[in-house]
Amino acid sequence: MDAEAWKKRYQREKKARKAAERIAEDKTREIFYRNQELTVLAESLEEQVKARTSELEQKNVSLKENRDELKKKQAMLQEANKALEEKALELEKVSQYKSEFLANVSHELRTPLNSLMILATLLLENSDGNLTEEDLHSISIIYNNANELLEIIEDILDMSKAEAGELSVHEEDLRLSDIRLSLKDQFHPLAMEKKLNFSIECADDLPEWVHTDRKRLKQVLKNLISNAFKFTPEEGNVVLSISKSVWNTDDQYTSEGLRFDVIDTGIGIPKEKQETIFQMFKQADGSTSRQYGGTGLGLAISRKLAHLMGGDLRLESEVDQGSTFSLVLPPEALLTDEPLDHLDHVENEFFLDGGKEEEKSFDNETILLVDDDLRNSFALSCLLQKQGLNVVLAEDGSQAMEMLNEDASVDLVLMDLMMPTMDGYEALGQIRSRVDLRMLPVVMLTASAAPEDERKCRAAGADDYLSKPVETSLLLDHLKRWLGH
Amino acid sequence: MKGIIFTEFMEMVEDRFSEDVAEEILELADLPSGGSYTSLGTYSHAEVLNLVTCLSKVSGVRVEDLVLAFGEYLFGRFADVHADFFENVPGSLDFMMKVEDYIHIEVQKLYPEATPPKLSCDRINENEMMLHYASHRPFAPLAKGLIQGCAAWFNETIEVSQEDLPGTGPGTEARFHLVKVA
Structure with missing residues (x-):
């Protein structure tokens, strides 16, 4: 290669070096500027971070404040909650006190009413023949008013239970004749007073025993009959008809149920009021100037009870023609638990309506009557003695035990449940714990409206249980059974 | 096209042929850049094509064969410079x-x-x-x-x-x- 070529080569390399240096310088400058940019960016980022941090701090402070406020509110809410809870507890207590109070009042009212009604019944018999027609009329008014009072008490009790969702039914086997007798007993005097024809008609094919809630069935029927009496003018007719009827189950099958029709020839109920009267506190005539009194609870409760018993309460009525209230019970009402047990009691008595007193049907048996309420004891002993029974009295359980120790000739004990010193349960326990008294029939008689009391009594060894106020013929019917008549 | 391709090409020409051949083709190609390549720069790919054509003329080797040979040579250089890619x-x-x-x-x-x-x-x-x-x-x-x-x-x-x-x-x-x- 000649010198010229080397020179060229040198020039070229020099040029390339310069180009490279220039490029490197440009790159360096670029990097410098980039760096500067980055510094500025970093600074602005730092500032942004600072701003963001202070912002966050501020937010934090306000969050804290919010939290504190929330905490305060929460505490206040908790306090309010606590106060509410306390209030609720208090209310619950008050409500409980109220229920207890109602139960107590009802008990306290039933006891004197019981004696009042029994004595009135006795007087109405006019066995000495020394009472005038006017006297008898007054007495029947006393009886009927007492009875009405009793119903009002029961309605109020039931209403408070219905409101509390505590209405319950207690189904058992019972004799249809018990129902019939007690209704006859109760309404015959009233029919005389109001100059109404009242009769109970039973179909031929009715069973002796049915299965339903004794107390509730009676309550509904009583209510229906009282209503019929209330709204039927003098010389009118009120009939309770008991029969089997067709029961339509949910599917197409039909079966037989039990039906109670209360038919009157009263004022009737207009179509548009026929549903209203089943509502609480509602009456067909709700005005203050209404002709007929009442609390307006009866039918509402009755229908509720009918539903509880698995049945229904229906109404057919025409103004000025009369009304028919029908209580229908499901086929289960015809299915008794222990049909064989009941065969012993099958009776073919013909029922005579019209209140003719039966002949003395006892044979000087001795009844030990244990009751702390002297009015009651008096009324009951009058009634029992009239039926040919001996009555000895005891005021409480311990006295009763003393008398049983002294005198072994007692045939039956009729005992109240609630008594001072020694109550009915304890006395019952003592009687059943003694070998010689184990077979002695004990019939408990109490003003308690609680269904569990009957269960408790039977569990404690009571042979029978009747609740006050007891209808005369029902009591006698039961006593007859236990004394072997 | 990246400058490294040009500097490597010239390296190859000097290595495989001679510095004289390199001078000759640069003279012959009459490039806009004058052939003052640096690996940092960027140049038109027409220049490398031009150089290859000139090399073919000077050496009598076919353009395809030259390009192929350059490819092989280039890969070896890459491998030397960027050994970490081969790990x-x-x-x-x-x-x-x-x-x-x-x-x-x-x-x-x-x-x-x-x-x-x-x-x-x-x-x-x-x-x-x-x-x-x-x-x-x-x-x-x-x-x-x-x-x-x-x-x-x-x-x-x-x-x-x-x-x-x-x-x-x-x-x-x-x-x-x-x-x-x-």
């Missing part, structure tokens, strides 16, 4: 599969203005692969040289069959069928 790569086919998604991305990081060709690989099996080349530059033959340089670096024998595709002009697109035979 944990078991064979030439595996390396070629990495070019598009790894090496070209690294190139682009260093030289944002660089426009490397599009390479896509379809590995048929362990020893067989389709490689698709597409560029705005007509350097499919250079690609083939690079492929062979790659195989040589890994001490492998690869059969390369080239199917030229129209692309944007002759040499701008091609499909290579590569079979490793040893």
